[in-house]
Amino acid sequence: MNLINEASPHFHGNSTTFKVMGAVCLALVPTLIAATVLYGLGAPLLVLVCIATALVCEHLCCIAMKRESTAGDLSCVVTAMLLAFTLPANCPFWVAMLGTAFSIVIVKMLFGGIGCNIANPAVAGRVFIMVALPSALSSYPDVVGKSLDAVTGATPLAMAAQGSMPYSYLDLLLGNHAGALGETCVLTLLIGYIFLLAVKVVDAWATLPFIATVAVVTGLAGQDVVFELLSGGLALGAFFMATDYTTTPMTPKGKIIFGVGCGLITALVRLFASAPEGVAFSILFMNMFVPLIDRYTRSQPVGGVKNALV
Template sequence: MSEETPTIQLPDPAKLVVSNSPHMRDKPTIDRIMFTVVLAMAPACIAALLFFGLAALKVLVISTVSCVLAEEAWNKMMKRAPTWKDGSAILSGILLGMNFNAGAPWWICVIGGFLAMILGKQLYGGLGYNPFNPVLVARVGLLIGFPGIMTTWDKPELGTLLIDGVTAATPLGLAPGETVLQDMMLGNVGGCLGETSALALLIGGAILIWKKLIKWEVPLAFIGTVFIITGAMHLVNPELYHSPFVHVLSGGLLLGAFFMATDMVTSPMTHKGAWFFGLGCGLITSLIRLFGSYPEGVSFAILFMNALTPLIDRGTIRKPFGYVAPAKGEA
């Protein structure tokens, strides 16, 4: 046995990163995360292009360019380095476009980009500091300022390049019994670009869960709560209230549950908190849809729960290992 002192192998300081939890198992970067979410949005975008053609493409392109330019203009004014390469503004632009009708005028897309990037994000300090989802800030702002434009839907025509300008009600705006679940699943219904194909949104949501980019508890609690509450009301009065399947497959529920309520910055950090967050979103959405004057409530519900996220985190965060609460009277 050798009496020589063994050499201690220390980690390379250049590769050793010391930081607070949570610790990542992989090496995800902001741009990698953002563009993976963009990939998950691809099925819904393709469905929108199939049903609304060039009109949908125009809205998506203008919304995305507006978000990128608005953010870079702010960076220029504040003398900051460009940030468009991280993909966050591009993702916000795509999500913003999916919240518009295919016939939305170009200037609405531009105003939406400004509201999302400046009012909803940069005024709070930029990526990671915004307490509310920027896209939903823009959507609600436009809904309040331009309700006629934001609640007018064009009729989808599969395989056409241009929409015909014929308006159609969303499934939630129809009387119970007038909706067809197959049309809602595939996307042959009126509504925003991101409210058409439920199947495409489910595929995108599955990608996000598979890549572990979202907490699956949020969409499960969100969708499940809406299903249970609306299902109970449907059983009480089926002639007045839609089937719970209509509520789940129509409107912005799936888009909001998978792609906006799960935003890493504005949703709870803990898994227990994710359950409370999703349940709250589902409860508020159901109340607005069932008893409010506006048929949709997803955007309002998520923004309201965004405001409660810090309190949810405080109430559900685990105590550090070995923590002992100080005795009464101790400083």
């Protein structure tokens, strides 16, 4: 067992995992309501399926590991909600359950549970589904009431890649288009993020560089910057995934580096890759560098030896 000698001051707070994760869940509720209005009852049902799967998987893993169950701390609920928000409302339940099980069992619990995972479980679950079951993400239901049958439509990024863009900025802001549950209504995502900032659950050190880098790179490439910021999973990723405690750097300087890296990869994927979106890949890729970023950006105590472990 290695003991890490850290410099004072040390302090205690009244914040708990349950309170922090509960605040995140509360911040996601406006977007869940918007998704229900936009895509019908399939949206909350999909979220509930993911939540139930996550709770069962985490509880069973704790039993297998002979430790007290952590299913009640709501961390697995946050993972389930975020994963569900990256899926279309017509995603088969078994696909959502498989992705959720992968997120909880393989990415989270196999590494020791909350605080020990090396990648964001929700992001990893999304990428797993994209790679293993791409057909499940090949179509997205259009907004209910927009047409007689709420037919399947293409996402704004997919349409832009084909040279077509029928949506206004207001449509993108309010989510009035085909897309994943939590990647369409940017307004409710912003409201949830502002709430988390207000209660000091998250900060903006990674979020703002993430968004700013996408804006700068796509702007220099001659793209519509406002469209790039309001479309795809950028808002969900920057507000709720790039702010994860475990898989992002600890220091402000490290978070800035992390955010810039995520933004750069996202922009490059959008500009040059065959896939229209790169938010999930960018966050997952930068997760791998978090230990290295922490190593070279954490503060050193006066008189201490750089990066020394005692």
